[in-house]
Amino acid sequence: MRPSVDTLTRAGALAGVLAAVGVLPWLSGRDPALTVLRARSAEQEPTREALDAVRRDLGLDAGPLPLLGQWAAGLAHGDLGTSWVSGSGVLPSVLAGLQVSLTLMGAALGVAVLLAAALVAPVLVRGRGSGGAVAAMLAAVPEFLLATVALLVCGVWLGLLPTSGWRGPGYLVLPAVALGVPAGGLLGRLVADALPAVLGERWVELWRGAGVSRVRIAAAALRRALPPLVPQFGMAAVGLTGGAVAVETVFAVPGIGRTALGAAKSQDLPLLQGAVLALLLLGLAVGAAAAFTRRRLLGPALRDASLALPAARPVRTHPAVPLTLFTLLAAAIGWGLLRDPYAVHTTARLAAPTVAHPLGTDGLGRDVLARLGHGAAITVGTAAAVCLLSLLAGLALGFLPGVAAGAADIANALPPVIVGILVAAVSGPGTGGAALAVALISWPPLAAHAAALVQEVRASAFLLAQRAIGAPPWWVLTRHVLPTVAGPVARHALLRLPGIALALASLGFLGLGAQPPAPEWGLLLDESRAYVERAPWAALAPAAALALLAGLAVTGAPYTQPRMKERTDG
Structure with a gap:
C-alpha cells in the first residue's frame, strides 16, 4: 500500500x-x-x-x-549530549524539567476541566447557555498576561499564595490557574456551542418521551458532541506546552519550558536541543492521543460511516462591544503617539499617574502612555505583516490540500513560543525573528479555509460551463477561482490579527521578540515586572491594552463551526 x-x-x-x-x-x-x-x-x-x-x-x-x-x-542510544554551560548530562536535566512541567500541566488540565464543566452545566440543564462571551474572553486571554495579573493581585497585593519557586503544593496553585483558565474557557466554549444543536435533535425528544433520565440524556449528548471536537481539545492541550514556557518564567518554575528558554538565551545548544525535542514529542503525543480518543468515542460502527456534525452557534455580542473596545484602544494609542516614548526623566522614575503623565512613568522615568501608543506600531504593525504572509501561504497551499495537510499537523504541534525559541537560537531575538516564528505556524487555518473554498468552487456549475466553452485553465484560475477564494480568506486573516498580535506580544514578553528600548507591549509588561510592587500602574497599562486586544479577538472573530459532512474513519 x-x-x-x-x-x-x-x-x-x-x-x-x-x-x-x-x-x-x-x-x-x-x-x-x-x-x-x-x-x-x-x-x-x-x-x-x-x-x-x-x-x-x-x-x-x-x-x-x-x-x-x-x-x-x-x-x-538515549544520549542527548553534555551541557555546554554546566558540563552535566542533558538527559537528566530534561527529565527533571519534564517531570515538573507534566505535573503543572496535569494540574492545569484539572483546572480546565472544572472550568469547562461549569460553563457547560447550564447548557445541559436548560438546553442553552448564556456564558458564551465569558468563555470566549477567558479563552482569548494569553497565559503570560493572566500569570502576571495573578502574581500582582494574589501574590503581591493580597499575599495569599507564593509567587515563585517549586517547593510544595501551594506553589502549584497560581501557575496551574494561569495555565488552565484559558484552556478551560476554550474547551467550555467549544462544547457549550455544540450542545444546543445536539439537544435539539429528534432522538433527544424521543428519549424524553420514553422517560429516560436527564442524566443519561446529558451523557449521551456529550458523547454525541465530543468526537468532532476532540481534535480541538488536542490542540488546546498542545497549547499548554507553549503557555507553560511563559507561566514557568513568570513564577520561576523549573520546568522544561523555562529550561528551553534559559538554554536559548545562554546559547547552551545541547540543552536547548533536548528541551525542544521533549516539547515537540510531547505535542505530537498529545495529538496522537486525541486521534485515538476520537476513534474510541466514535466506536467501530461510526468509523466507516458518514456523520453529520451539528453546527455550533457563534458567540453573539452587541455591535457596540467591539466598537467600544476599539475606541478605547485607539484613543489610548492616539494619545500616546503625540508624546515622546524615549525621553528619560530620572527625577520622575516610577511616578504615579498625574496630569503630566496620565499612566505614570517606568523605571527610567519614561512616559508609560507614550510607550504604549508607540508600541502599537510594533505590536499591531508586525501582526499585520504576519497576517499578510500567512494569507499568501494559506492561499498557495489551499490549492495543494494533500501537501498542506501533513505539514499543518506538524505546525499545529508547535506552539509559537517553541518556534520562537528555535528561531532566536539561530538568528538571535528580535522583531523579525518573532514575526517569522508566528508566520511559520499561523497559516494552517487559512490554508484549510482556502482548500474548502477551492473544492467548492471547482465543483460549481458555472466553472463546469467555463471549461465546456473552452476557457483555458489559467483564465479559470485567475478570473474565477482565485477571486472567489481570496476574498473570504483575506477577511478570515484580518479577523486573526488580534490573536497574532497577542502571540507576538508573548514572544516579546519572554525576550524573544523586540528588544529594549523598543516599546513593544509584551516587552513593556516584562520590564514592569521588576518593579511591580512599587509601581503597579506600569504593568497594568500594557496588561489592559493586551486585554482589550484579547476582547477584540473574541468579539471581532467569533468561533463558528461550519455545518459539513465529515468522514469519521479518521
Whole structure:
C-alpha cells in the first residue's frame, strides 16, 4: 500500500524540524565555541587557537551533516549530549524539567476541566447557555498576561499564595490557574456551542418521551458532541506546552519550558536541543492521543460511516462591544503617539499617574502612555505583516490540500513560543525573528479555509460551463477561482490579527521578540515586572491594552463551526 501525499509531507515536515534541531549548533549565528570557552574558564582569553580547540572537541569543524549524524546516533542510544554551560548530562536535566512541567500541566488540565464543566452545566440543564462571551474572553486571554495579573493581585497585593519557586503544593496553585483558565474557557466554549444543536435533535425528544433520565440524556449528548471536537481539545492541550514556557518564567518554575528558554538565551545548544525535542514529542503525543480518543468515542460502527456534525452557534455580542473596545484602544494609542516614548526623566522614575503623565512613568522615568501608543506600531504593525504572509501561504497551499495537510499537523504541534525559541537560537531575538516564528505556524487555518473554498468552487456549475466553452485553465484560475477564494480568506486573516498580535506580544514578553528600548507591549509588561510592587500602574497599562486586544479577538472573530459532512474513519 503506497503512502498518501499527506503522510509523506507529514513525515517530511517532522524530519525537517528534527534536522533543524539536530544542526542548531551549526545554524546558530553566534560562535558556540566562545560560549563553551567562557563556561569552562571565564578568565581564559578567547584566542583563535583556544576557540579552534573547542570546535574540534565539540565536532563543530566537521560541518552540518556529520554533526547531525553524531546527534542522531547519540539520540538512538538515549544520549542527548553534555551541557555546554554546566558540563552535566542533558538527559537528566530534561527529565527533571519534564517531570515538573507534566505535573503543572496535569494540574492545569484539572483546572480546565472544572472550568469547562461549569460553563457547560447550564447548557445541559436548560438546553442553552448564556456564558458564551465569558468563555470566549477567558479563552482569548494569553497565559503570560493572566500569570502576571495573578502574581500582582494574589501574590503581591493580597499575599495569599507564593509567587515563585517549586517547593510544595501551594506553589502549584497560581501557575496551574494561569495555565488552565484559558484552556478551560476554550474547551467550555467549544462544547457549550455544540450542545444546543445536539439537544435539539429528534432522538433527544424521543428519549424524553420514553422517560429516560436527564442524566443519561446529558451523557449521551456529550458523547454525541465530543468526537468532532476532540481534535480541538488536542490542540488546546498542545497549547499548554507553549503557555507553560511563559507561566514557568513568570513564577520561576523549573520546568522544561523555562529550561528551553534559559538554554536559548545562554546559547547552551545541547540543552536547548533536548528541551525542544521533549516539547515537540510531547505535542505530537498529545495529538496522537486525541486521534485515538476520537476513534474510541466514535466506536467501530461510526468509523466507516458518514456523520453529520451539528453546527455550533457563534458567540453573539452587541455591535457596540467591539466598537467600544476599539475606541478605547485607539484613543489610548492616539494619545500616546503625540508624546515622546524615549525621553528619560530620572527625577520622575516610577511616578504615579498625574496630569503630566496620565499612566505614570517606568523605571527610567519614561512616559508609560507614550510607550504604549508607540508600541502599537510594533505590536499591531508586525501582526499585520504576519497576517499578510500567512494569507499568501494559506492561499498557495489551499490549492495543494494533500501537501498542506501533513505539514499543518506538524505546525499545529508547535506552539509559537517553541518556534520562537528555535528561531532566536539561530538568528538571535528580535522583531523579525518573532514575526517569522508566528508566520511559520499561523497559516494552517487559512490554508484549510482556502482548500474548502477551492473544492467548492471547482465543483460549481458555472466553472463546469467555463471549461465546456473552452476557457483555458489559467483564465479559470485567475478570473474565477482565485477571486472567489481570496476574498473570504483575506477577511478570515484580518479577523486573526488580534490573536497574532497577542502571540507576538508573548514572544516579546519572554525576550524573544523586540528588544529594549523598543516599546513593544509584551516587552513593556516584562520590564514592569521588576518593579511591580512599587509601581503597579506600569504593568497594568500594557496588561489592559493586551486585554482589550484579547476582547477584540473574541468579539471581532467569533468561533463558528461550519455545518459539513465529515468522514469519521479518521
